Amino acid sequence: MSSEELKKIKRQRIISSLIILLLSTLIAVFSINTATETGEKIGYTLAGVSTILAAFAALSLYRTLKIKIPESKIYTIVKCTACGYETKRPYKNGDYVHKKEGKCPTCGKQTIIDAIYQEITFK
Ligand SMILES: [Zn+2]
Secondary structure, rough: OOHHHHHHHHHHHHHHHHHHHHHHHHHHHHHHHHHHOOOHHHHHHHHHHHHHHHHHHHHHHHHHOOOOOEEEEEEEEEEEEEOOOEEEEEOOOOOOOOOEEEOOOOOOOOEEEEEEEEEEOOO
16 A cells, blocks of 8 residues: 555544544533433433443544554765765656766766665654
8 A cells, every 4th residue: 555545544544533532522421411410311321332432432543643654755866976975865757876967066077876765754
């Protein structure tokens, strides 16, 4: 799965957990109020069930927020063989190792692509 798809799933899970948490908390509060006012036992049962539901939703939300999504980026290292100047930039289409790049900003000689690599970060 791509990190974009994972991000989408994470967002959907956060939203649905929040909605369930909100609704079950509202039902819990409402049924406790009704039960204390009318003395109906079903109100307490409903409050208990919705409190458990709220706890599960909170747990689900907490666990979803803890999911870290890996994100990969490709970098190109441009190097000057004459003076050792080195710079890192995002990979561009058509980059390859030993490809000639622009002039070196420190000594004015030809620079080349020395390396291309992928970096994975967790967000
Ligand atoms: Zn140089």
